Amino acid sequence: MPAKFFGTFLGYVLIVLAIGASFIYFTFDIRALEYLTMFEPWCIAAAFGILGLGLVFDGLRLMTLAAVTDEKLTTRQVVNVVLSNYFLALVTPGASGGAVAQIMFMRKAGVPVLAYGSFLTVAVNFIILAFIIFIMIKQINRLKRETPAAPA
Helix, strand or coil: HHHHHHHHHHHHHHHHHHHHHHHHHHCCCHHHHHHCCCCCCHHHHHHHHHHHHHHHHHHHHHHHHHHHHCCCHHHHHHHHHHHHHHHHHCCCCCCCCCHHHHHHHHHCCCCCCCCCHHHHHHHHHHHHHHHHHHHHHHHHHHHHHHHHCCCC
16 A cells, blocks of 8 residues: 555656646746756755645645544545645646645545635636637737738
């Protein structure tokens, strides 16, 4: 059992690292990687340490919330929720990234969850983003029409 757990944990970590690295590679300017090399190794280690500390505090927060509601969550379930939150926040950044995973795992653990607030947040975010994309496309089309034709 522990070997399977650590194998799954390592798989999650590798997936998160691969997504994070691909995000950095495909979205940042190449100079951003040059800037990373300017940092001392202890600074990068400190950043990862702070990230790990954030993971621990997120897990402790979840365990405290479960204890307040007299629900029993195992350490494995808490680790699954915390890692899924970080993974979904990478894939779907924004307010809905971790909330979906928390609700999913809390329901799987048998914790009664009212998810109307999370659903409304996701729905409102979707509507806002759809409106912004609509306005952007409309402006791009308007700018294309206003561009004068090049003389032949």
